[in-house]
Amino acid sequence: MPPTLMAERAAAPAAGTPILSVRGLKTYFRADDGVVRAVDGVSFDVRAGRTLGIVGESGCGKSITARSILGIVDRPGKIEAGEVWLTPGGGTGAPIDLAKLASDSAEMRAIRGKEIALVFQEPMSSFSHYYTVGNQIMEAIRLHSDATKQQAHARAVELLRLVGVPKPERRVDEYPFQLSGGLRQRVMIAMALACDPHVLIADEPTTALDVTTQAQILDLMRELQAKRALALILITHDMGVIAEMADDVVVMYLGRVVERGPVDAIFHDPKHPYTQALLRSIPSIMATPRTKLATISGSIPHPLNRPTGCPFHPRCPDFKPGVCDKAEPATTVIDDRREVACFLYGGGA
Amino acid sequence: MNVLEVVNLRKYFPIRKGLLRRIAGQVRAVDGVSFHIKKGETLALVGESGCGKTTVSRCILRALPPSEGEIRFAVDGKVVDLAKLPKRALRPYRRHIQMVFQDPFSSLNPRMVIADIIGEPLLINGMRSGEERRKRVKELLDMVQLPAAYMNRFPHAFSGGQRQRVGIARALALHPSLIVADEPVSALDVSVQAQILNLLLDLQDRLGLTYLFVAHDLSVVKHVSDRVAVMYVGRMVEIAGTADIFARPRHPYTEALLSAVPKPDPRLKSERIILERDVADPANPPPGCHFHPRCRYAVERCKVDTPALQEVEPNRWVSCHRAHELMLRGVQ
Structure with missing residues (x-):
């Protein structure tokens, strides 16, 4: 463990250094009544000091993607194919394929929390009720280093101060239920940062929070990222949060990446009909009062009842019969940051 | 014509402590709230969690007995005070106020x-x-x-x-005269949310419905409401027409709330107002204006004097001592 927790990382990797590369990731859940293809061929890169936003509606596989990276998919879920290349030490170590590691192996446990940390949506259910927040942060620190109890305690206080918890010396001995929602999420972030990870995955980190608290937490994450060159994966269903935070965006629908690109291109030149429809249907604070929204017809299909061909075709305004319902479109690469999976742009037809 | 007039509504919940369950204090969930809803319009009641918006709606439905105040409801050509009526006498009026719930999974048997x-x-x-x-x-x-x-x-x-x-x-x-919709779309996916919001707008146009729309999502509120009422820690801070309140808020809390909403456009570098600290505790609210510890425009007077809700211009109600001098920023 670093001797002290500096606000700025001593040997921070240069912004833009690739840290994590996911290639063709497939995570399936095989149950008695069929196979749920929760993640079905997902690829993206995560870079130091940059934010990758993964956006999609419920059941699109965004959370399972995060859990697959960390090898914590619940049974009967299993990584069926694909690679998850992590370059440890902020891009200095030899790359490791996490998809090949057993989820309970010593290597994987050394990576979880130390190299890649996760911030969950619901801070209340991710903490133990029976330990003080200090004890829970100390556990993470002592698991990954040989710090003494006193050192770990001091560091826990320092971490709480770093994430803006007022009176950290006192808060460290409190239980999670004694904290407000916003404070709990700050403690959650402090815990994730305890071992100075290079990759932070935040799964709907502000969804359970009020807007003014959300603004505080997003600000904190941005500040920490800048100081520590964190590679951030931000998973959310909120296009507003994506617009404010992400550098690159992955749009998912039913386990597939339908489109990937720089945030400005995704919002101002969306290629995939789903992205286009999604952007039209979100209520905006800039809208004229009492105006109707464009809608996407139908609803998200049940995962066991997945449409043939392109999974979006039954709801797609550009549906081409005999094409879209026959085969799944392949990914068309537009440039190295931009790709789209749709027959309108080739799609391997 | 007003379908509903809420006057100085209060709802306190006792905090009981010790063996004898003595009342040790009170949570002032709703602390003197007044507003009205006209026939055929949508009034959005907004605020963050714990501000008392749901308690207000539950008092109107008399799912909770109000501690004080009046709830004047116009029905069949007369006006009844739902706050005062005993439970039995309420029965003939219950059918006229209906509820749409937040969670479509637990609200259907x-x-x-x-x-x-x-x-x-x-x-x-x-x-x-x-x-x-x-x-x-x-x-x-x-x-x-x-x-x-x-x-x-x-x-x-x-x-x-x-x-x-x-x-x-x-x-x-x-055929209710008033529909109370408490977060009716917040449990839905965005693509489905739009369908339900459009349906609510359509039904209102066709059937002349009146909605009290309780919500925390200001983007959703902008799409459905005629007027917006903003609550903070049990009190009403501002009531105004939707276009007015979004374009030019008159209360500092409304301004901060609007600026905190993430805008779905990466080109708009928002200048967010980050509020310091947490929302006040309704069991132990600060003296004076409840918002003053977090308000960047607060002056000495705000710490002692509770501002009253005043009509600062026609159809605009604000409870802020400095409402007349402040120029606050909205969203276009």
């Missing part, structure tokens, strides 16, 4: 088919003939754009959006 869920209010209010009820249920399903063939299915067969349509059909069954 999983053991009843759709026809019975929507038909139950009809049966309770005297529509004995099964034939007649089925006819009305069919009509209602048609209004919410669900096929009549779904009538004999159970709720589990439906998606969240379809269930919310069933909940709306049930609320419409008795």
